[in-house]
Amino acid sequence: xxxxxxxxxxxxxxxxxxxxxxxxxxxxxxxxxxxxxxxxxxxxxxxxxxxxxxxxxxxxxxxxxxxxxxxxxxxxxxxxxxxxxxxxxxxxxxxxxxxxxxxxxxxxxxxxxxxxxxxxxxxxxxxxxxxxxxxxxxxxxxxxxxxxxxxxxxxxxxxxxxxxxxxxxxxxxxxxxxxxxxxxxxxxxxxxxxxxxxxxxxxxxxxxxxxxxxxxxxxxxxxxxxxxxxxxxxxxxxxxxxxxxxxxxxxxxxxxxxxxxxxxxxxxxxxxxx
Amino acid sequence: xxxxxxxxxxxxxxxxxxxxxxxxxxxxxxxxxxxxxxxxxxxxxxxxxxxxxxxxxxxxxxxxxxxxxxxxxxxxxxxxxxxxxxxxxxxxxxxxxxxxxxxxxxxxxxxxxxxxxxxxxxxxxxxxxxxxxxxxxxxxxxxxxxxxxxxxxxxxxxxxxxxxxxxxxxxxxxxxxxxxxxxxxxxxxxxxxxxxxxxxxxxxxxxxxxxxxxxxxxxxxxxxxxxxxxxxxxxxxxxxxxxxxxxxxxxxxxxxxxxxxxxxxxxxxxxxxxxxxxxxxxxxxxxxxxxxxxxxxxxxxxxxxxxxxxxxxxxxxxxxxxxxxxxxxxxxxxx
Numbered sequence: 001x002x003x004x005x006x007x008x009x010x011x012x013x014x015x016x017x018x019x020x021x022x023x024x025x026x027x028x029x030x031x032x033x034x035x036x037x038x039x040x041x042x043x044x045x046x047x048x049x050x051x052x053x054x055x056x057x058x059x060x061x062x063x064x065x066x067x068x069x070x071x072x073x074x075x076x077x078x079x080x081x082x083x084x085x086x087x088x089x090x091x092x093x094x095x096x097x098x099x100x101x102x103x104x105x106x107x108x109x110x111x112x113x114x115x116x117x118x119x120x121x122x123x124x125x126x127x128x129x130x131x132x133x134x135x136x137x138x139x140x141x142x143x144x145x146x147x148x149x150x151x152x153x154x155x156x157x158x159x160x161x162x163x164x165x166x167x168x169x170x171x172x173x174x175x176x177x178x179x180x181x182x183x184x185x186x187x188x189x190x191x192x193x194x195x196x197x198x199x200x201x202x203x204x205x206x207x208x209x210x211x212x213x214x215x216x217x218x219x220x221x222x223x224x225x226x227x228x229x230x231x232x233x234x235x236x237x238x239x240x241x242x243x244x245x246x247x248x249x250x251x252x253x254x255x256x257x258x259x260x261x262x263x264x265x266x267x268x269x270x271x272x273x274x
Numbered sequence: 275x276x277x278x279x280x281x282x283x284x285x286x287x288x289x290x291x292x293x294x295x296x297x298x299x300x301x302x303x304x305x306x307x308x309x310x311x312x313x314x315x316x317x318x319x320x321x322x323x324x325x326x327x328x329x330x331x332x333x334x335x336x337x338x339x340x341x342x343x344x345x346x347x348x349x350x351x352x353x354x355x356x357x358x359x360x361x362x363x364x365x366x367x368x369x370x371x372x373x374x375x376x377x378x379x380x381x382x383x384x385x386x387x388x389x390x391x392x393x394x395x396x397x398x399x400x401x402x403x404x405x406x407x408x409x410x411x412x413x414x415x416x417x418x419x420x421x422x423x424x425x426x427x428x429x430x431x432x433x434x435x436x437x438x439x440x441x442x443x444x445x446x447x448x449x450x451x452x453x454x455x456x457x458x459x460x461x462x463x464x465x466x467x468x469x470x471x472x473x474x475x476x477x478x479x480x481x482x483x484x485x486x487x488x489x490x491x492x493x494x495x496x497x498x499x500x501x502x503x504x505x506x507x508x509x510x511x512x513x514x515x516x517x518x519x520x521x522x523x524x525x526x527x528x529x530x531x532x533x534x535x536x537x538x539x540x541x542x543x544x545x546x547x548x549x550x551x552x553x554x555x556x557x558x559x560x561x562x563x564x565x566x567x568x569x570x571x572x573x574x575x576x577x578x579x580x581x582x583x584x585x586x587x588x589x590x591x592x593x594x595x596x597x598x599x600x601x602x603x604x605x606x607x608x609x
Contacts, residue, residue: 023381024382027378027381027382028378031367031370031374031378034369034370034374035367035369035370038369038410039369101367102367105363105364105365105366105367105368106361106363106364106365106366107365107366107367108365109331109361109365110365110366110379110426111382112331113329113330113331113354113359114354114379114382114383114430115351115354115355115382115383115384116382273330273331273332273333273350
């Protein structure tokens with residue numbers, strides 16, 4: 001072998017020290033978002049569906065809402081949180097679909113062959129999904145304002161509503177990402193995002209929590225969505241309710257932590273060298 | 275210099291289950307620094323399993339493998355640093371542009387943004403994709419994607435490069451391109467290359483050493499020239515109308531020449547002085563009332579080596595296998 005060419009090859013800069021976890025997460029989030037934004041056809045349906053339901057609920061039930069006690073403000077302020085929450089649900093699958101594609105196309109293996117932090121492989125799709133959800137929730141809120149929404153807590157309250165929607169979505173995304181890693185199949189991942197759908201209705205979906213009774217009341221009290229809806233409704237119709245907000249944040253964090261643990265397990269199964 | 279060598283000792287990989295499958299069954303070989311090693315075998319012979327073990331994507335059941343002096347089981351991180359890998363399935367996100375993919379890959383290996391960008395430019399030039407930098411990989415041809423995948427494998431300046439069937443599914447021109455690239459990487463940068471292939475021509479063309487793997491075991495190993503020389507003999511090839519006629523031809527010529535092989539309609543007769551024996555062969559066939567549709571004289575090829583070693587002809591099955599593997603490949607990779 002020609003040693004001279006060898007020297008040239010060796011003299012090129014090779015970094016030995018791996019970058020830190022936040023940098024890896026940042027790089028992979030940017031990658032996921034770049035890839036996601038190049039398929040806008042996957043991003044638009046969840047937004048369209050959220051807006052569709054918002055308009056439908058408002059037009060069909062808005063007038064009848066006066067008969068339901070405990071709405072405590074405008075019906076729009078009561079139902080808009082539902083639209084955001086269902087958006088968080090349907091949108092949480094987007095990032096996982098992107099991950100499944102990486103697995104199917106072998107790109108995930110290519111990433112595994114680098115010294116990338118394993119946690120970054122999990123957090124990047126979840127956080128990229130969160131960014132998409134944030135934009136989506138902001139659009140729904142904007143449509144709400146066009147329909148005449150008058151938030152009790154002003155602009156900051158609207159930001160809090162969007163933030164809660166994103167936080168809830170992170171938990172759901174942890175679940176769909178686990179499904180993606182566990183199954184490696186697009187169909188199974190799609191199916192997993194539907195699993196959460198009934199949860200939307202095991203909650204004070206159309207009437208306040210006080211009007212629920214029996215098993216539905218029990219289910220609703222165990223459902224993190226309940227606390228998110230309550231807090232969002234308080235922000236839009238009543239005012240700053242520290243108790244409702246902290247409870248909802250805790251509920252979201254509990255869900256997110258549990259789902260992240262599931263995702264860690266799913267990743268360890270996927271990357272097990274067998 | 276150890277950091278460019280591959281040493282494999284008694285490597286075994288079996289999958290437990292109702293029927294225990296042993297994909298790799300006691301494989302031994304060694305790839306010296308700066309050499310191109312061709313791992314040749316039909317589908318399912320254990321080529322991909324071996325490459326997955328050597329690149330840390332799978333664990334061996336028993337045995338030992340050192341890549342660049344590092345143990346593939348206990349020093350996986352070090353192996354990943356010295357080895358570059360281009361798997362059979364091209365591992366790129368087609369929605370991304372080549373520059374973006376290469377820079378990201380470089381940064382994940384620890385390079386700064388500017389170093390990763392400089393390296394990406396250099397690699398795009400090397401694989402001749404400089405004029406397609408700002409296009410999504412989905413617009414690339416099969417050959418271009420393969421070259422991009424090759425560039426991805428080279429981002430961290432590996433000392434050893436693993437290529438799993440680098441030209442399967444490529445048209446002949448793209449195949450030549452990839453061959454040229456592989457040779458250049460080997461000669462100009464001194465990279466040791468381990469490549470698996472189903473194509474004899476490819477192994478013959480590129481490899482310094484060829485190992486033929488059949489059913490998880492190495493059936494023959496040596497330089498292409500040595501393997502061919504070991505065959506020793508020229509041959510007379512006779513093609514008949516039907517396999518039945520070929521069988522008759524085989525029994526007629528049983529005592530002529532040193533060795534006979536029958537493969538469907540073809541009879542191969544190995545002799546030391548093939549040309550001089552043609553009149554004898556023709557007379558014998560005429561006496562038996564047989565008329566072959568073709569009679570040719572050949573020097574031994576790797577194909578002959580393969581046929582002798584495995585009892586099957588690789589080329590004949592290739593087309594059928596290509597058809598069946600196209601649909602199966604994705605499933606295989608996901609396992």
